[in-house]
Amino acid sequence: MTDTQLKVGIAGYGIVGKRRRDIIDARDDMQVVAVCDQTLDGTGTFDDGVRFYDVYTDLLGESLDILFVAMSNDMAATVTIAGLEKGLHVFCEKPPGRDVADINAVAECYQNHQNRVLKYGFNHRYHDSVQDALAIIRSGELGDVINLRGVYGKSQLITFDQTSWRTERALAGGGVLLDQGIHMVDLLRLFSGEFTQVHSFVENSVWGHDVEDNAYALMRTADGKVAMLHSSASSWRHRFHLDITLSNGSLVLSGILSGSKSYGEETLTVIRRDKDNMGVPQEETTRYNTDPSWALEVAEFADAIHKNVPISNGSVEDALKTMQLVYRIYCADTTWTDKWALGAEDV
Numbered sequence: 001m002t003d004t005q006l007k008v009g010i011a012g013y014g015i016v017g018k019r020r021r022d023i024i025d026a027r028d029d030m031q032v033v034a035v036c037d038q039t040l041d042g043t044g045t046f047d048d049g050v051r052f053y054d055v056y057t058d059l060l061g062e063s064l065d066i067l068f069v070a071m072s073n074d075m076a077a078t079v080t081i082a083g084l085e086k087g088l089h090v091f092c093e094k095p096p097g098r099d100v101a102d103i104n105a106v107a108e109c110y111q112n113h114q115n116r117v118l119k120y121g122f123n124h125r126y127h128d129s130v131q132d133a134l135a136i137i138r139s140g141e142l143g144d145v146i147n148l149r150g151v152y153g154k155s156q157l158i159t160f161d162q163t164s165w166r167t168e169r170a171l172a173g174g175g176v177l178l179d180q181g182i183h184m185v186d187l188l189r190l191f192s193g194e195f196t197q198v199h200s201f202v203e204n205s206v207w208g209h210d211v212e213d214n215a216y217a218l219m220r221t222a223d224g225k226v227a228m229l230h231s232s233a234s235s236w237r238h239r240f241h242l243d244i245t246l247s248n249g250s251l252v253l254s255g256i257l258s259g260s261k262s263y264g265e266e267t268l269t270v271i272r273r274d275k276d277n278m279g280v281p282q283e284e285t286t287r288y289n290t291d292p293s294w295a296l297e298v299a300e301f302a303d304a305i306h307k308n309v310p311i312s313n314g315s316v317e318d319a320l321k322t323m324q325l326v327y328r329i330y331c332a333d334t335t336w337t338d339k340w341a342l343g344a345e346d347v
Contacts, residue, residue: 005031011056012070013037034062074171077102096319098173118306120314124183126293129268141183143224143247148227150242152184154237167209175211181231202336206234238262257291
């Protein structure tokens with residue numbers, strides 16, 4: 001490690017924390033020096049010299065410049081705040097906490113530490129299909145957005161090697177909408193702007209946990225863009241699909257490259273409005289074979305630190321607005337809020 005390298009600690013050394021380390025190890029301006037995870041056996045040193053701990057407070061005793069937070073939802077805000085108060089730059093995975101109160105607490109803390117960089121891992125914004133679709137929309141070549149229809153689903157609440165805390169409201173705060181659907185909520189905001197009207201149905205009738213396994217939302221912006229969302233933990237087939245209809249055509253994002261390789265190939269189909277309106281317009285489909293998103297978002301984080309430029313994706317303001325929209329979806333279904341005594345006072 002050279003003197004110019006930033007010293008990194010990773011709080012939460014599971015699947016995501018280890019993947020972040022892979023990205024950091026490939027850079028020459030950062031070096032992981034220590035990690036922590038409750039599954040690790042006390043305190044020690046890996047064969048490669050990286051020190052490990054089983055509690056985050058011990059990790060924060062290291063001499064660090066950067067903290068990556070990849071912990072359970074109940075710990076995300078607490079550890080982020082601890083990192084900021086330690087004077088560190090912080091990168092926190094989504095969601096930013098269990099509820100809006102958690103991210104409000106982080107935002108309040110950040111007001112006193114704005115000389116540090118705080119970024120949230122809304123990873124899907126960095127996928128090539130999303131970036132290309134956004135460029136087309138911003139160019140105006142297909143006109144204005146009319147409506148959006150997004151589906152993001154998996155086969156159950158707990159998949160692959162995930163741990164069961166995601167089914168426990170006290171730890172997770174919410175179910176599939178907060179854990180996975182938050183990515184689609186963030187993309188709907190990215191493509192359409194802020195929503196002023198929200199209607200929803202939120203259910204836990206499939207798996208019976210005290211967090212939702214399906215959420216259905218219908219939303220509208222002040223200028224009339226309408227979005228429909230289905231976030232599901234009972235899709236049986238993993239699925240990512242987003243239709244964006246514009247005045248002169250449409251964009252279809254299908255599949256998303258992921259570590260599990262279970263959401264199918266990532267494609268973007270550009271459909272140009274048929275002048276004769278016969279329903280068989282010209283279509284062009286691009287397939288994406290690599291996923292640069294993890295490296296790109298860490299690169300943006302690094303640029304913000306080195307060049308003192310603002311975060312353009314995943315800022316604390318972005319995280320707060322996306323979290324507020326997630327909770328507006330929860331609170332729009334009064335049977336759900338009554339059942340779990342959810343309050344809308346912070347939304």
